[in-house]
Amino acid sequence: MKRGVRAIGVAESYRAENSTLAAAVVRASRVVDGFAFDTCAVGGTDATETVVSLVDRLDREDARYVLLAGIAPAWFNFFDLPEIRERVDRPVVSVAFEDSDGLEAPLRAAFDGEALDDRLAVYRRQPERRPVELDDATVYVRAAGLGPDEAADAVRAFTPEGGRPEPLRVARLAARAADRRFVGGVTDGDREGDADGDR
Numbered sequence: 001m002k003r004g005v006r007a008i009g010v011a012e013s014y015r016a017e018n019s020t021l022a023a024a025v026v027r028a029s030r031v032v033d034g035f036a037f038d039t040c041a042v043g044g045t046d047a048t049e050t051v052v053s054l055v056d057r058l059d060r061e062d063a064r065y066v067l068l069a070g071i072a073p074a075w076f077n078f079f080d081l082p083e084i085r086e087r088v089d090r091p092v093v094s095v096a097f098e099d100s101d102g103l104e105a106p107l108r109a110a111f112d113g114e115a116l117d118d119r120l121a122v123y124r125r126q127p128e129r130r131p132v133e134l135d136d137a138t139v140y141v142r143a144a145g146l147g148p149d150e151a152a153d154a155v156r157a158f159t160p161e162g163g164r165p166e167p168l169r170v171a172r173l174a175a176r177a178a179d180r181r182f183v184g185g186v187t188d189g190d191r192e193g194d195a196d197g198d199r
Contacts, residue, residue, distance in 0.1 A: 001157035003029035006062055009158075009167025010051055011069040013179040017042055019074035022175035023054040025063055026167040028157050034058060037178050040074050045118065047077040048084055055088045065154055067167045068094045071126055071142065072103060076110060078122045081144040091145035093154060095165060096129070099140065132156070137163025 005028045012019045018039040025033040036057045040050040055066060071079045071094045085092040107119050127142040132152045143151035158165040164172075 001028050001153070003027060005064055005157070006033060006060065007065040007067050007154070007158055007165075007167045008055060008058060008060065008063045009067045009069075009165065009169075009171040010054060011168050011171035011175050012040075012073040013172070013175040014042055014074055015179060019047075019077070020175050020179040021047075021050055021054065021073070022171045022178060023051075023058060024167055024171040024174055025058060025060050026158070026170050028166075030160060030166050032170055034060065035174055037174070040077050042074045042077065044074065044077045047073055048080040051079060051084050052087045055084075064090060065158075066090060066092045067155075067158065067165055068092065069168050069172065070094060070096045072123075076103070076107060076119055078119060078126075080122050081126055081142060085144035091143065091151075091154070093144075093146065093151050094126075094142040095155060095168060096140040097137075097163065099138075100129075134159055134163055135161070139163060 006025055008023050008025055010021055010023045012021050019042050021038050021040060023036045036054045038050050038054055040047045066088055068079050079094060081092045081094055103123055107116060111119060127144055129140050129142050130148050132139050132141045132155050134156060141151050141155055155165055158167055
């Protein structure tokens with residue numbers, strides 16, 4: 001992949017009733033080209049809409065991919081990959097950093113009734129999760145708008161070292177910094193959501 005190819009990475013940090021989402025435009029060469037910030041509700045259902053809003057506000061048609069940290073940020077506020085892919089008109093790739101048995105059991109423990117049914121419906125329509133080997137790590141990838149091999153190639157192209165694609169690493173740092181600045185200082189009890197695992 002050419003060094004000038006860009007991706008938008010989206011990651012979160014939260015310690016209150018709202019989660020801070022940061023979107024970072026990053027080239028495959030690791031050059032950072034822009035940021036946008038927004039929030040979604042912890043335990044809500046607006047994460048998909050927030051991602052679409054971030055991509056729209058960045059207005060970067062030159063960014064070829066959208067990379068998401070996991071699929072269930074902000075305590076099961078799901079990213080709906082097929083919907084995001086349709087609305088932003090480019091491939092969407094979710095990357096998780098831990099193996100997982102899936103989220104159905106945790107969802108059933110946390111929700112019931114219509115809240116559970118709605119989240120299960122979104123979760124079940126997500127693309128299959130596949131492992132991708134990097135130099136020194138394994139990540140778990142779902143993709144809408146790309147085949148498995150193409151998705152793996154894109155993740156590797158944006159991961160020059162370590163186990164976290166650069167757009168997601170930068171977005172994660174930006175989300176944490178914004179969360180600390182606007183929500184408050186760090187304490188030992190902070191719940192900072194990195195959307196790891198199957199999330």
